[in-house]
Amino acid sequence: MMMVVSAVIGTVVVAAARNPSQQPQSAPPPPAPPSAAPVKAAFPTKYVVLTFDDGPDAAYTPKILDILATYEAKATFFEVGKNVTKHPELSKRIHDAGHSVQNHTWTHADLRHLSATAFRQQVTSTDQAIQAAIGSTPGCLRPPYGGMDPTVRQRAKALGKDLVVWTVDSRDWTKPGTTAIVQRVLKNVHSGSVILMHDGGGNRTQTIAALPTILKSLKAKGYGFRTLTC
Ligand SMILES: [Zn+2]
Known part of the structure; x- marks a missing residue:
């Protein structure tokens, strides 16, 4: 599968390839299905992809969803399967709000250090938990710690997953202070x-x-927000 970036415009989801050589971003969006609402806004050409990892979490995920709703921003959540089974209602809430729910392994395992069997279990168990919670199976896999090597790539491909990492690390997990997190992202x-x-x-x-x-x-800088699907 190929990773795509989607923008939610009203109830219409428009998808475009991230790689301009495969599908130029200047290409018109595909026609909306007849039952969909009319497209009211332009597909954002200046955009960021917000991603949140390691949830869902009963204390923090709802607060993040409330803030995203306030700013009408959509995001992609890379979820840990064992957390999904604890709080499937949160995965459902994320999905129903128009965000993307994707795979971040079952226990946040470093995929570089697993047997083939353990690798498969980490990924497919999480797929099943997400499928049970939201009714669809993720195509994107974010390897914990960004840990990738040729074996990880080959095994992910064999399971039909696209590996997705990031380009801007807020390093929020180091708890450097609110100002440092803000500045690291915006710079x-x-x-x-x-x-x-x-x-x-x-x-x-x-x-x-x-x-x-x-x-x-x-x-304020004119960025729109797109979500990831694969
Ligand atoms: Zn993580």
């Missing part, structure tokens, strides 16, 4: 950036405090 962002943040895996108070300023600034 490094450009159109097409895939921004890494976290809604689970630890105390995300600083991420939540930083997010409104990040979203406000990105919108």
Whole structure:
């Protein structure tokens, strides 16, 4: 499968290839199905992809969803399968709000250090948990720690997954302070950036405090928000 970036425009989801050589971003969006609402806004050509990893988390994910809703921003959540089974209702809420739910392994395992069987279990168990929660199976796989090697790539491909990492690391997980998180994102962002943040895996108070300023600034600079599907 090929990774695509989608923009949610009203109820219409328009998908375009990230690789301009495969499908130029200047190409017109595909026609909307007859039952869909009319497209009201232009497909954003200046955009970022917001990604949140390691959830869902009962304390932090709802707060992040509320902030995203306030700023009308869509994001992609790379979820840990064992967390999905604890809070399938949160995965459902994320999906129903128009965000993308994708695979981040079952236990946040480093995929470079697994047997073929363990690799498959990490990925397919998470697929099944997400499928049970939202009714569709993720095509994107984000390897924990960004850990990739030729074996990881080959095994992911064999399972039909596209590996997706990031281009801007907020390093929010190091808890450097709200200002540092905001500045790290805003200094490094450009159109097409895939921004890494976290809604689970630890105390995300600083991420939540930083997010409104990040979203406000990105919108003021003219960025739209696209989500990932694969
Ligand atoms: Zn992670």
